[in-house]
Amino acid sequence: MLPDSVSHAWQKLVSRLGLKGVRLHDTRHTHASLMLRQGVHPKVVSERLGHATISITLDTYSHVLPGIQEAAARRFEEGLLGLPSGAPVPALSS
Numbered sequence: 001m002l003p004d005s006v007s008h009a010w011q012k013l014v015s016r017l018g019l020k021g022v023r024l025h026d027t028r029h030t031h032a033s034l035m036l037r038q039g040v041h042p043k044v045v046s047e048r049l050g051h052a053t054i055s056i057t058l059d060t061y062s063h064v065l066p067g068i069q070e071a072a073a074r075r076f077e078e079g080l081l082g083l084p085s086g087a088p089v090p091a092l093s094s
Contacts, residue, residue, distance in 0.1 A: 033064045
């Protein structure tokens with residue numbers, strides 16, 4: 001297979017579908033973004049992308065993980081209270 005065979009096939013497909021400006025490399029970003037949004041561990045995503053470190057992956061794609069601070073706080077609270085993940089957290093009484 002010639003080195004540019006996949007790129008040329010991609011360009012023909014994109015052209016045939018009328019998707020101007022969609023590069024093959026864009027599918028790499030889409031793949032990483034979707035995996036992270038679906039909860040795939042960033043280390044796995046990093047390995048699939050061939051990044052040297054997980055920090056490269058997180059620095060590049062952390063914008064697709066809105067609410068991760070809130071989720072982390074909620075999981076921590078569930079652990080402290082001994083609740084199953086996703087269970088409603090009881091309100092604190094004064």
